[in-house]
Each structure stands twice: as structure tokens, then as C-alpha cells.
Amino acid sequence: MASCGLEIPLRGYSDGDPFFLPAPEIARNCPIPDLLDKRLVIVTGKGGVGKTTVAVALGLRAASEGKRTIVCEVASQENASRMFAHTAVGFHEVEMEENLWSISIDPDESMREYVLLQLKVRAMRDMLFRSRIFNYLAAATPGLKELVTIGKIWELAQLDRKVKKGRKYDLVIVDAPATGHGVGFLQTPRTFASIARVGPIHSQAQTLDRFITDHEHTGTAIVAVPEEMPVNESMALERDLRGEVGVAVDRVYLNGLYPERFKKEEAERLAQLAESENGTNGATKAAARAALSEFNRAKSQRSQLNRLRRGVEAPVKTLPFLFEPELDVEAARRLSRKLG
Amino acid sequence: MASLNEVLEGKSICICAGSGGVGKTTTSAAIASGMAAQGLRVCVLTIDPAKRLADSLGLKELGNEARRVDPTLFEAQGVEMKGELWAMMLDAKATFDELIARQAPDEESRERVLNNRIYQQISSALAGSQEYMAMEKLFALHTEGEFDLLVLDTPPARNALDFLDAPKRLTQFIEGKSLRVFMKPTGLAAKVTGRGVSVALSVFKKIVGFDLLADLAEFFNAFSGMVDGFQARAKRVNKLLADRETCFLVVCGPQGEPIDEAVYFHRKLVEAKLPFGGVVVNKVHYPADELKGDIEDLPETLADKLGDPDLAKRVAANFADYQALAERDAHNIDHLASELRTSVVIRVPHLDEDVHDLAGLAQIDRYLFATAEERVEMAAGRA
Numbered sequence: 001m002a003s004c005g006l007e008i009p010l011r012g013y014s015d016g017d018p019f020f021l022p023a024p025e026i027a028r029n030c031p032i033p034d035l036l037d038k039r040l041v042i043v044t045g046k047g048g049v050g051k052t053t054v055a056v057a058l059g060l061r062a063a064s065e066g067k068r069t070i071v072c073e074v075a076s077q078e079n080a081s082r083m084f085a086h087t088a089v090g091f092h093e094v095e096m097e098e099n100l101w102s103i104s105i106d107p108d109e110s111m112r113e114y115v116l117l118q119l120k121v122r123a124m125r126d127m128l129f130r131s132r133i134f135n136y137l138a139a140a141t142p143g144l145k146e147l148v149t150i151g152k153i154w155e156l157a158q159l160d161r162k163v164k165k166g167r168k169y170d171l172v173i174v175d176a177p178a179t180g181h182g183v184g185f186l187q188t189p190r191t192f193a194s195i196a197r198v199g200p201i202h203s204q205a206q207t208l209d210r211f212i213t214d215h216e217h218t219g220t221a222i223v224a225v226p227e228e229m230p231v232n233e234s235m236a237l238e239r240d241l242r243g244e245v246g247v248a249v250d251r252v253y254l255n256g257l258y259p260e261r262f263k264k265e266e267a268e269r270l271a272q273l274a275e276s277e278n279g280t281n282g283a284t285k286a287a288a289r290a291a292l293s294e295f296n297r298a299k300s301q302r303s304q305l306n307r308l309r310r311g312v313e314a315p316v317k318t319l320p321f322l323f324e325p326e327l328d329v330e331a332a333r334r335l336s337r338k339l340g
Numbered sequence: 341m342a343s344l345n346e347v348l349e350g351k352s353i354c355i356c357a358g359s360g361g362v363g364k365t366t367t368s369a370a371i372a373s374g375m376a377a378q379g380l381r382v383c384v385l386t387i388d389p390a391k392r393l394a395d396s397l398g399l400k401e402l403g404n405e406a407r408r409v410d411p412t413l414f415e416a417q418g419v420e421m422k423g424e425l426w427a428m429m430l431d432a433k434a435t436f437d438e439l440i441a442r443q444a445p446d447e448e449s450r451e452r453v454l455n456n457r458i459y460q461q462i463s464s465a466l467a468g469s470q471e472y473m474a475m476e477k478l479f480a481l482h483t484e485g486e487f488d489l490l491v492l493d494t495p496p497a498r499n500a501l502d503f504l505d506a507p508k509r510l511t512q513f514i515e516g517k518s519l520r521v522f523m524k525p526t527g528l529a530a531k532v533t534g535r536g537v538s539v540a541l542s543v544f545k546k547i548v549g550f551d552l553l554a555d556l557a558e559f560f561n562a563f564s565g566m567v568d569g570f571q572a573r574a575k576r577v578n579k580l581l582a583d584r585e586t587c588f589l590v591v592c593g594p595q596g597e598p599i600d601e602a603v604y605f606h607r608k609l610v611e612a613k614l615p616f617g618g619v620v621v622n623k624v625h626y627p628a629d630e631l632k633g634d635i636e637d638l639p640e641t642l643a644d645k646l647g648d649p650d651l652a653k654r655v656a657a658n659f660a661d662y663q664a665l666a667e668r669d670a671h672n673i674d675h676l677a678s679e680l681r682t683s684v685v686i687r688v689p690h691l692d693e694d695v696h697d698l699a700g701l702a703q704i705d706r707y708l709f710a711t712a713e714e715r716v717e718m719a720a721g722r723a
Contacts (some may be wrong), residue, residue, distance in 0.1 A: 046360065046361055047359060047360015047361040047362075048359065048360050048361015048362060048593070048598070049361060079597070115543075115547070118546075118547060119543070127539075128539070128540055128543055131539070131540035133540045133541060133544075134540035134541075134543070134544055137540075137541075137544050137553075137556065138544075140556060141548065141552065141556065142458060142461035142462050143461065144548075178360045178361075191461065195457055195458070195461060195552055195555065196548050196549045196551070196552040197549065197551050197552075198549045198550070198551060199546070199547070199548060199549025199550070199552075200546070200547065200549075201547055201548050201549060201552075202549060227694040228694050228696045229365075229694075229696065230361075261654055261658055262651075262654065262655075262658075266651055269646065269648075269651075270646075270655065273645060273646060283638050283641070283659070284638070284641055284642060284645060286659065287638060287642060287655050287656060287658075287659035288655065290655075290658055290659045290662040291654075291655045291658050291659070292692075293662070293692050294658050294662075296692040296693065297692055297693075300692070300693050300694070323661035323662075323664060323665065324664075325596075325664065325665070325667075325668035326595070326596050326668075
């Protein structure tokens with residue numbers, strides 16, 4: 001990749017054990033391959049903004065472009081499998097459609113898998129997990145669960161999979177925990193590398209941190225909705241992701257944007273109509289009021305969209321509000337065609 | 341259908357719980373300001389409020405201490421404030437530090453804990469710490485007894501269990517019976533007997549490295565003098581949560597997923613024998629049931645009245661979309677009410693503008709505190 005003149009040095013490694021020092025590499029902050037050409041895309045944002053929908057839509061889009069893609073959930077809520085009207089997938093890579101797989105990454109299962117990869121002997125691993133003191137220490141070590149979860153995400157994204165007969169994926173999409181949890185989650189490897197100063201887990205944590213902060217292969221997409229609080233949080237989230245975590249932020253998706261169905265002049269006429277129908281209880285008045293609500297919401301949403309555009313560095317793409325009772329996989333497929 | 345006033349009658353603690361993004365912070369603030377307006381001394385404990393909501397409450401430079409919201413701000417909105425509204429933002433780390441300071445037998449053990457790297461991670465990062473500290477602060481304020489009502493906006497738990505299990509999980513973590521070996525000053529393996537244990541320790545050490553293990557040992561060692569105090573306190577916090585003066589409100593949205601989570605959360609409350617008060621459903625599209633008769637010829641009627649067939653068509657299509665959402669919401673809420681076997685389902689409509697100031701809170705209070713008759717009237721008045 002050609003240098004673009006906006007180079008920022010990779011932080012945090014110069015004072016580490018020289019043994020783990022990466023080749024003198026520079027993280028680049030400009031022309032990045034497009035979002036879906038990365039190996040890992042982390043979908044993050046405040047709770048209830050539609051992260052799962054966007055993660056699944058991105059997955060469908062990538063799969064339709066012929067990329068072998070896996071969508072990972074980390075909060076064991078099985079929202080993604082539910083969208084596909086599929087039974088819970090658990091800690092298994094389950095095929096949902098052509099080129100599209102799904103997994104729910106359970107930290108305990110990740111831990112078992114990780115320890116097995118370290119010890120190589122299943123019987124020894126099982127003995128270890130029966131030991132109370134081991135379970136206790138594992139639970140007591142801050143961040144260990146998050147670390148092995150990220151470790152599993154990393155493992156899924158490797159072309160040279162660590163698990164036996166592991167499938168090779170072109171793209172791994174993560175439906176990340178909500179804001180707050182999300183930033184801490186992505187910082188886990190670095191935090192961990194600083195509390196475990198030596199030993200294999202220290203170097204593994206560093207590998208994970210390099211993986212997350214590698215702008216060429218790892219990106220994030222923030223999902224927001226056009227309301228005051230979520231827009232504020234998205235701006236703060238972008239700052240934290242870029243500044244504190246050091247991960248690339250490639251897109252901000254503003255989800256649930258109402259269509260602009262009525263012009264201002266039309267809204268005025270509708271207001272007059274609603275007024276003249278006052279006292280009646282007819283559908284005319286109700287319909288006029290619904291149209292006015294639509295007009296007002298669409299207007300207030302546009303001002304939030306403008307605030308968001310001014311407040312973030314990443315390109316903002318909008319996704320329409322779907323007037324549908326429940327969002328299923330077909331709704332996600334329609335959204336997937338609108339993803340920029 | 342019972343009103344919120346009846347639900348909160350005689351309560352000194354109201355805990356608003358639910359998944360992220362359903363409007364918990366707004367609901368908590370609206371309940372607190374509504375109860376304060378009626379004459380109570382109320383404190384709302386919130387976490388991470390939106391900047392403008394914080395500004396409007398005067399929360400701008402708030403720390404871990406309660407501050408009073410300026411009563412003149414309510415008058416400016418035409419709200420008569422008979423009581424007092426106080427608010428504070430929870431700082432989990434600071435609360436944990438205070439707790440350590442209170443429980444530590446002496447200065448030296450306090451410093452040892454506060455300076456331990458494992459403690460520093462746990463107090464800010466361990467799952468459940470924030471939830472536990474919210475309970476802890478609630479307990480401290482309740483014990484001080486300066487407020488008639490405390491309203492807690494719970495942290496957005498990744499799942500409902502996190503929040504209910506937090507006190508238990510954290511005390512279990514700290515007491516760590518199986519780790520008593522660590523607390524012996526002579527240290528790790530010296531006192532350990534049994535081959536299984538030493539293998540487990542050595543494997544763990546191999547994976548995480550010796551220094552992390554040493555830090556953990558030091559942490560438990562430093563904590564050893566406080567275990568009993570922590571246990572006693574956690575017991576009292578749990579008792580307070582189950583007290584009849586406490587009331588849990590489940591907050592949710594009308595879509596399928598938040599409704600499912602509300603049902604799940606309610607089940608967990610019942611299992612834990614915690615007092616459930618009712619459910620608040622935010623952003624509901626109100627149905628216009630009584631209109632069903634003349635909807636068929638709506639496009640023609642509108643075209644006649646507006647003299648603009650194109651606009652009439654769009655108005656009718658938009659109305660049909662809204663009605664579909666209203667039907668979905670009504671269906672989901674019926675399901676919720678029957679699953680929860682409760683008559684306390686308070687619906688707050690999807691307002692045209694999102695709520696981020698005192699005027700918005702006052703508007704929400706009209707719905708939250710409406711009597712059954714008022715609610716019927718308001719539903720009829722909306723599209």
C-alpha cells in the first residue's frame with residue numbers, strides 16, 4: 001500500500017519486550033480498502049439502535065458479493081439467528097444462507113477452546129476445568145472473558161485457522177456489545193497486555209491489539225438513530241474508538257430515517273384540514289394528524305442527521321425507517337441493498 | 341388499570357429496569373420530576389444522561405453527590421413544583437473507592453487495595469461492578485434517609501441477569517472461599533495441598549504469567565480484612581431490594597424484541613422474589629380503533645377536502661403505515677400484559693419530537709401519571 005503522507009505511528013509497543021516488537025510498521029489513516037474488503041468489521045453503537053439488523057444486512061451484502069462471511073454475536077442473545085428464524089446457533093458456525101454463517105460466541109466456550117489449543121490434550125483440559133481453583137481464577141481475572149472472546153473473533157478471521165478443519169472466511173462481522181461496554185471490550189487486549197506483563201498471554205494480547213488497530217484489515221461501523229441522545233453518543237463513541245482504542249471508523253449508519261413524504265407547504269394545508277375537522281372523530285382528522293407527525297419527525301430527524309454529519313469524521317450513510325411490524329431477514333436484505 | 345400514583349404509593353425506592361435504548365433514563369427522570377411536583381423530596385440516580393437532558397436538569401458538573409435541580413426551571417415550564425427534585429450521576433469507580441474506605445479496617449489496608457492493579461481493573465471494568473455500585477449508592481442514600489423517594493435508572497445491562505446477579509456475583513468474587521489459600525501471607529503454592537490444585541495453579545500461571553497471579557494473590561490478601569463487612573453489607577442491600585417499600589418498574593419499547601426482553605426480565609424478578617410494580621412502554625403508536633368504519637373511502641374523502649389527489653394519496657398511504665405500527669404495538673402490548681399478568685401497563689406515546697428537556701419530561705408526565713379516564717381521552721385525541 002502506498003504511503004499517503006498522513007502516517008501515524010503505531011502506539012504502545014516501543015516500550016514492550018523487544019521480542020514481541022512488530023516489524024517497523026506504520027498504521028495508515030487514509031485510503032482504506034472499502035468496508036467489506038476488510039477481514040473484520042465491528043458493528044457498534046448504543047443499545048436499541050439496530051446493530052444486529054445492520055450486522056446481518058452487511059453480512060447479506062457481503063455474501064451476495066460472493067464473500068464467505070460469518071456474523072458473530074457476543075452477548076449470547078441469538079438476535080441474528082432469530083432474524084433468520086433459525087434455532088439458536090450457540091458456539092457453532094452454522095450456515096444461514098449461501099456464503100453466510102452465524103455464530104454466538106460464548107466466553108466460557110471460547111475459554112475451553114483456548115485452553116485446549118494451549119494444552120493440546122483434551123483430557124488435561126477437562127481436568128483443569130473441573131478444578132474449582134482454576135474456574136475461580138479464570139472468573140476473577142479481570143477481562144479474561146472478553147479477551148478470549150476477542151481471541152475467538154481473531155481465530156475466525158485467520159486464513160490459517162487454529163481449530164481443526166476450520167472454515168476459511170473472507171469476512172468476519174461482529175455484532176458488538178452496546179456503547180460503553182463496546183469501547184471497553186475492544187480495549188481489553190491492551191488492558192490485558194498491561195496487567196499480564198509476561199508470558200504467552202501477554203504476547204497473544206498484543207497480537208489481538210495489533211489486529212484490532214490494523215486499519216487495513218479491521219474496521220468499525222457505528223450505528224445510530226436520528227435522535228438527540230443517540231447522536232451525541234455516536235459522536236463520543238467515534239472519538240473514543242479513534243482516540244482511545246485506535247481502531248479505524250469507516251462508516252456511521254444512521255438507521256430508521258423517516259422518508260420526507262410532505263413538503264412544508266403541504267404540512268400547512270394539512271394543519272388547516274386537521275383544524276377544520278376538529279370536533280369530528282373521523283379518519284380524515286386522524287390521517288391529517290398522522291401526516292403532520294410524519295412531517296415533524298422527518299424534519300427533526302433531518303436536523304439530527306445534519307448534527308451527526310458535522311460531528312463525525314467518518315462518512316454518514318442513512319438507512320430508511322421500515323414501516324413494518326417486525327424486521328425479518330427480508331427486511332435486512334432490503335436494507336443490505338442500501339448500504340453504502 | 342392502576343395508575344403510576346397507586347403503584348408508587350408508600351414506596352421509598354423505585355428501580356427502572358430494562359434493556360438499552362428503551363428510554364430508561366428519560367422515564368426515570370420523568371417519574372422523579374412528576375413525584376417531586378406532587379410534593380415529595382425525590383432524588384433520581386442516573387448514569388450517563390444525554391447532554392441536553394443533563395443540562396436541562398442542571399446536571400452539567402455533577403459528580404457522585406446529589407444536587408438539587410433549580411425549582412425555577414420548572415416554573416418556567418409551567419410546572420408547579422411542590423416538592424424537591426435532586427439528581428446525581430453515578431460514578432461506579434468513586435462509589436467503589438468510598439466503599440473500600442468505609443470497610444477497610446485501617447489506612448494501610450485501604451491503600452493496599454486502592455493501589456492494587458487488579459482492584460483498579462475490577463472497580464471500573466469487571467462486569468457487574470457498575471450494577472453493584474448502583475445498588476450500593478442506592479443503599480447508602482436510603483440509609484441516610486434524606487429523601488422520600490429514590491428513583492434509580494439502572495445501567496444498561498447486556499442482559500437482565502447481569503443486573504440482578506451483580507451483588508451476589510461480586511460478593512462471591514470477593515469472599516472467594518476456594519482462594520483462602522491466597523490470603524495466607526506465606527503465599528501461593530506453599531500452603532496448597534492436593535495435586536489437582538497445584539496443577540491447576542501451575543497451568544493458570546503458565547497461561548497468564550506469574551506476575552498476574554501474584555497480583556491476584558496480593559489483591560485477595562489485601563481484601564481479607566474486609567470480607568465479613570462486604571458480606572454483611574451485601575445481605576442488607578439484598579434485603580432492601582426485596583423490601584415492600586421497593587418497587588421495580590420494567591421499561592420497554594413496543595417492538596417484538598424489547599417486549600420479549602421485558603417478559604424475560606419480569607420472570608427473573610419474580611424468580612428472585614423482588615417486588616414488581618408495573619411496566620412502562622415507551623414510544624407507542626396509539627391506535628385509532630374507532631375509525632375503522634370509514635377508512636376505505638379515505639383517499640376519496642381526502643382528495644375532496646384537500647383538492648389535491650396526489651397529496652391525498654400520500655396522506656392515506658402514510659396513515660395506513662401508522663395504523664399498521666399502531667396495530668403491531670397494540671398486539672405486542674396485549675401479549676405483554678397477559679404474560680406479566682399485570683394491569684399496570686403504562687403507555688407513553690411516540691411523541692413527534694424526542695424528549696431531552698424539562699418541557700419534554702412534563703409532557704411525558706401527563707401520560708405517566710394520567711388516571712384511567714384521562715388515558716382513554718388522550719388515546720382518543722391522538723392519531
